[in-house]
Amino acid sequence: MYTVDRGGLVKSDSGSRSRPTDTNDESASPALAARFLRAEAGWFIAQKTLPGHGTVKRFEESFRKHLDQLIPEVERLASEKPADDVPSKVALAAIEESRRRMDEEEAAGLKGEVERVKNLAQSVMSLSHHQESLSGVAQCLLCDHMIMDNQSWEPYEYRSRSGETGKSGRVHADCAARIR
Template identity: 35%
Template sequence: MTGTEAESGTLTLDTTVMRKTVRRLLGPDDAADVLPPAADELAALTARLREHLALLMPAVDQLAARLPSNSIPRYCALACLGEARQKLRAAPSPVPGGAVAYARRLGRSLAALVDHHERLTGVMMCLACDQLIREDEESRPYDQVSPSGGAVRSGRIHARCANTVRRH
C-alpha cells in the first residue's frame, strides 16, 4: 500500500498516485512498445485502476455539475465520464492480449479523468515531471507537438524542467 491509502486499505483521491498507476501500465507517453505486466500483476493493476475510477468519477461529476450547463469544460468532463462508465461496464476480451488491452483502456480513461479533475479544481501538473506546480514556482507554457504539427498535449511545465531531456 502507498502512503495515500488509509489503514483500512481504502484508496484516497490522490491524482499523483493515480497517474503513477497509469504509467505502470502505459509508460510515460502511452507508448505502444511498453511491455505488459505479468498476469498476476495485471490483475492487481486492473483492480486498482477500477478502484481509482470508482473514486474519481463521482468527484469529477460533482465538479462538472457546478459549472453552467452550456460550459465546454462541463460537457467534456461529462463525455469523459460517460466513456469511463462504458469501459467499466465492459469486460476484457477472451482473446490473447485482451486483458492487457482492457487494462490500457481503463488506464487511458483514468488519465483523462485525472486531467479533467485537475482542470476543474485548478490544480496544475508539470507535463514533463508529473509533479504539482505550486503557485510559488516558476512555470512555462508547453505544447507537446505531434509529427503532424498539432499539439498533442498542452499545459505548463516547471521552468527547471524546460531543458530536461526525457528518455523513454
C-alpha cells in the same frame, strides 16, 4: 521518469522525491497516489509485449479502484461549473465513456483482455486530466510536481520526433529554462 519492472512495479522514480509503494496505501498523499496511477496507466498503455494474465488483473483492479474515486470527483467538479461550460461537458462525456469501459465483460484471450484493460488505463489518464483541468490544479509536465499559485509557469507542448504523439499543459518556468 519511472523505471518499471516486468511485473509492473515501479522500481524508481527520478521525477519526484518520494512515491507510494502501494497505490492503496491510505497514508500516501492523494496527489502523489494519483501521479503514481497516471504513471502506471501510461506504462501499461505503452507496453508492446503482452504482460502475464495475473499482471493484467492487478492493473485492472488498480485502474478500477482509481476510476471509482475519479468519477464522482470529476462529476462534482463539473457540477460546480455553469451549465454551458464546454470543459465540463467534455469531462462528463469522458465519464460516460469510462463507465462504458468499466461495464465491458472480460475479453476472450490474453490479447483481448490486455486491450480492454488498456482502455481502462486510457480512462484513468483522461479523467485525471479532466480532474486537474476542472479543479484548476496543474502539474508540471517536466518534473511531475504541482504548480502552485505563487509559482511562475509557461504553456508547454511536447511532440515526438515523428509528430504523432504529444501532450500539452504547463511547466514550471524554472523547468522550462533547464531544458532550453
